[in-house]
Amino acid sequence: xxxxxxxxxxxxxxxxxxxxxxxxxxxxxxxxxxxxxxxxxxxxxxxxxxxxxxxxxxxxxxxxxxxxxxxxxxxxxxxxxxxxxxxxxxxxxxxxxxxxxxxxxxxxxxxxxxxxxxxxxxxxxxxxxxxxxxxxxxxxxxxxxxxxxxxxxxxxxxxx
Amino acid sequence: xxxxxxxxxxxxxxxxxxxxxxxxxxxxxxxxxxxxxxxxxxxxxxxxxxxxxxxxxxxxx
Numbered sequence: 001x002x003x004x005x006x007x008x009x010x011x012x013x014x015x016x017x018x019x020x021x022x023x024x025x026x027x028x029x030x031x032x033x034x035x036x037x038x039x040x041x042x043x044x045x046x047x048x049x050x051x052x053x054x055x056x057x058x059x060x061x062x063x064x065x066x067x068x069x070x071x072x073x074x075x076x077x078x079x080x081x082x083x084x085x086x087x088x089x090x091x092x093x094x095x096x097x098x099x100x101x102x103x104x105x106x107x108x109x110x111x112x113x114x115x116x117x118x119x120x121x122x123x124x125x126x127x128x129x130x131x132x133x134x135x136x137x138x139x140x141x142x143x144x145x146x147x148x149x150x151x152x153x154x155x156x157x158x159x160x
Numbered sequence: 161x162x163x164x165x166x167x168x169x170x171x172x173x174x175x176x177x178x179x180x181x182x183x184x185x186x187x188x189x190x191x192x193x194x195x196x197x198x199x200x201x202x203x204x205x206x207x208x209x210x211x212x213x214x215x216x217x218x219x220x221x
Contacts, residue, residue, distance in 0.1 A: 017207045024206040025190045033186075052210055057196040059189065062170050067189055070168035070182025090220065114217035134207045135214075154207075 005157035008130055008149075011038055014073075015120045016045040016052070017134035018153055023053060023064065028154045032132065035160050037072030040129065042082075044119040046075045078119060085122035088145075089113060095144040096137075111137040124148045132158075 012035065019041065021029025032039075041049070046065075053059035069075070093113040100110040113121070121138065124131040130149040131138070138150045151158050167179045196202075 017210055020210050021205070021207045022186070023189055023193055025194060026205060026207055029207070048210075052206070052213070053193070056202070056206070056209070057193055057200070059193060059196075063185060063189055066168045066170040066180070067182050067185040070166065070180075070185065093220075111215065113220065114214035115219050116214055116217070118220070135211055 005151075005155070005159060007035070007132065007151055007158065007160040011040055011074075011129050012151075013120065013124045013127065013129040013131045014039045014041050014045075015131065015133035015135065016041070016049040016116065018132055019046070019049040019068065019073075020052060021134055021153070023049075023059065026134075028156075029134070032153055032160065033071065036068065039072075039132070040074045040076050040127075041068075042078045042119055042123045043075055044078045045116060048116050076123070078123060082119075082123045082126040085125045086118050088125075089118050089121055092141055092144045092146050096141060099144070121146070121148060121150075124150075 014032075018029050018032060018039075022033060046068075050061040050064055053064060054061055090113070097110050097112050101107060117135070117138070120131060120133070121141075123129075125148050128148075130151060132151045132153050134152065134154050136152055136154070139152055141150070166182075168182050168185065169177050169179050170185075172178045193206075
């Protein structure tokens, strides 16, 4: 399933890439500020946002949290039911990686999923929420069996 | 930019709680990030940097 251009109504699961993009004034990410009040992030991906910003630029994590919570972002705990999707996702990731190598992509350049990627995607599967990310690679996973809905905020076609 | 209508509270040191408009708080954070990037000669998008860092995550390999 390719990334669909229009976000459905209701709750949207956002990846750390969107939150970091907003703090970095990325114009594509900032387009989605008006819908933060219907967005959810996992505690893992929110933690990733906080530590990346502090590690790189000494951004105060408390202020980042206050700003996002102030806009209505919901931060959900990551639980066992979502973690159970890790195995399925890792198999999909292996298939994707194998296909990239067959297509001639160098081993060092082949894209695969990190633990933070798995956290967001598995939570999306567990809750059946559409996922909004800046990682185009996630949009290619449907051809290897990923059944979630992924939207790329960097695609000009993605609207709400 | 569209902001929430409610103020948010955050602690700014012992005994000091600040109430702030989230739009103003976000704007201040964005300005601070832009300034720090300039000072540290950090070019490019933080989103790209996050995605690159994730690709370096060897915990699942």
